[in-house]
Structures are given as C-alpha cells and as structure tokens.
Amino acid sequence: MDAAALELRSARVMIGAQSVLRIPELTVAEGELFAVMGPNGAGKSTLLRVLLGLQPLADGSVHVLGESVNELTGGAVLRLRRRVGYIPQLLYARGELPLTVREVVAIGRTGRAGLWHRLGRADWQAVDYWLERLGIAALAGRGFGEISGGEQRKTMIACAMAQEPRLLLLDEPTANLDLGWREKLVATIQSLYESAHLTIVLVCHEPEVLPPGCRRVALLNRGELLDVGAPSAVFTESRLAQLYGMPLSLARQQDRYAIVPGGGARGWT
Numbered sequence: 001m002d003a004a005a006l007e008l009r010s011a012r013v014m015i016g017a018q019s020v021l022r023i024p025e026l027t028v029a030e031g032e033l034f035a036v037m038g039p040n041g042a043g044k045s046t047l048l049r050v051l052l053g054l055q056p057l058a059d060g061s062v063h064v065l066g067e068s069v070n071e072l073t074g075g076a077v078l079r080l081r082r083r084v085g086y087i088p089q090l091l092y093a094r095g096e097l098p099l100t101v102r103e104v105v106a107i108g109r110t111g112r113a114g115l116w117h118r119l120g121r122a123d124w125q126a127v128d129y130w131l132e133r134l135g136i137a138a139l140a141g142r143g144f145g146e147i148s149g150g151e152q153r154k155t156m157i158a159c160a161m162a163q164e165p166r167l168l169l170l171d172e173p174t175a176n177l178d179l180g181w182r183e184k185l186v187a188t189i190q191s192l193y194e195s196a197h198l199t200i201v202l203v204c205h206e207p208e209v210l211p212p213g214c215r216r217v218a219l220l221n222r223g224e225l226l227d228v229g230a231p232s233a234v235f236t237e238s239r240l241a242q243l244y245g246m247p248l249s250l251a252r253q254q255d256r257y258a259i260v261p262g263g264g265a266r267g268w269t
Contacts, residue, residue, distance in 0.1 A: 005030040005199040010060035021046045021223045033193045033200045033213045038220035044203045048169050053077045085160030089171040101155050102140040108159035130158040150181030167199045174209045186211050212255035
C-alpha cells in the first residue's frame with residue numbers, strides 16, 4: 001500500500017461510560033478514494049470528528065497526514081486542519097450565512113492564508129478557479145442562501161478546494177438532494193479524485209453515492225467496524241441485513257452499486 005493518509009490503531013471514543021466508536025485498525029492510503037458507510041448512529045460522523053481533532057480518544061491513536069492528532073495542541077491542530085478540507089452534513093439554513101457564493105468560497109482561502117491575512121490576487125485567482133472548476137462561476141454574485149441545495153453543496157466543495165487540501169472529508173455530501181443533483185455531485189467527486197491528486201474520505205448511508213473510483217469501503221454499525229474491503233466483497237447479504245435490519249442485496253452495473261430489497265439480485269439490466 002502507498003504511504004498512509006490516515007491511520008487508526010486501537011482507537012476508541014467514550015461518551016461517559018458508553019463506547020460510541022471502536023476502530024481496532026484502519027488505514028487509508030494517500031491518493032485513495034475511500035468510503036465509510038453505515039446506518040444512522042453508526043459512528044460515521046464521530047469518526048470524522050476524530051480525524052479533525054475535534055473528538056478526543058479514550059484509547060489508541062490516530063494519525064492524519066503523518067501527524068499524531070491526539071498529541072497535537074493549539075496551533076499545531078490549526079496547521080493540520082489547513083491541510084484538511086471538510087464539508088459537513090448540515091449546511092447553513094437560509095439567512096444564516098449572508099454572504100455571496102464567491103465570499104463563501106473565499107472562506108476556504110482565508111483558512112489557508114490565515115485569519116488575519118488579507119487575501120491577495122493569487123488567493124482570489126484560486127477562488128475564481130474553483131468557482132469555474134465546479135461550474136458555479138455564474139453564481140458568484142448570488143447570495144448563498146438564494147441558491148439550491150445542490151448549488152450550495154458545490155459551493156462548499158469549492159470552498160474546501162480553495163484551501164488546497166491534501167485530504168478531503170465529505171460527510172454525506174448528497175444528503176437531501178434529488179436524483180439529478182445526486183448524480184452531479186457523484187460526478188464532481190469522481191472528477192476531483194481523478195484530477196486533484198488528493199485523498200478523499202466519503203461518508204454515506206447508501207452505495208448509490210459511491211463514485212466509480214471508490215475501491216474500498218468501511219462498514220460501521222453501532223460504533224463498531226464490521227468490515228473493510230472492496231464494495232463487491234463487503235456488501236454481502238448477511239452484512240447488509242446486519243446493517244439495516246432487513247433482507248437486502250446488491251445490484252451492480254459496471255462500477256456503480258445499489259441496494260435493492262430482498263436477496264439474490266444479479267445486477268441491473
């Protein structure tokens with residue numbers, strides 16, 4: 001395997017006396033498009049918080065881009081986060097972020113330059129590049145609260161990419177989007193993976209949102225790591241039933257996947 005972007009060893013998160021996440025061992029290589037999948041309450045968002053240094057470990061270790069996250073403090077944590085782009089599951093409600101689309105994308109550049117540094121010409125060129133790259137340049141002057149949910153997701157991806165991250169963390173980026181926008185976001189993630197040469201960790205509920213470049217998936221349930229491997233290997237009927245509490249099977253067409261009710265799916269026609 002290539003050099004590791006992420007490494008967790010005997011990692012455990014406790015909330016009071018309850019274990020909410022336990023990862024005996026997990027490694028994500030640099031340049032890999034890796035997915036973490038599981039139902040509500042599986043521990044997916046907790047895992048992202050651990051990677052961001054926002055959730056301390058009770059036991060074990062976590063390394064992100066070569067840094068021991070649980071040993072970092074103060075400015076060292078901030079410097080690491082400048083190399084990590086993060087797009088949360090919940091976006092701002094209308095009116096909560098009274099900025100234009102271009103100004104929102106510039107937040108990511110400010111994160112790289114530093115809060116007290118005024119953005120220069122090169123910074124604004126980077127902002128405009130990612131507006132163009134994500135196909136939202138025409139929205140630059142629009143209010144962030146005025147655009148659609150799919151356009152907001154693309155804006156947040158542009159914001160993260162303007163930061164020039166080495167690692168991109170996506171927490172359910174297609175949540176609450178219609179089918180058309182879901183496919184646009186899947187295509188966007190695949191395009192970033194192919195062209196930007198960065199590591200991507202995608203958290204999701206369902207395999208339909210896995211881009212073709214995703215070759216490994218970790219399955220989480222109730223804070224436990226159930227399996228890690230190729231989608232076609234880990235999406236067994238027994239694992240799917242364990243995750244979702246009902247008989248399910250996997251349908252596949254080329255490098256895209258879908259879960260269908262019942263067992264014995266043999267692929268799409």
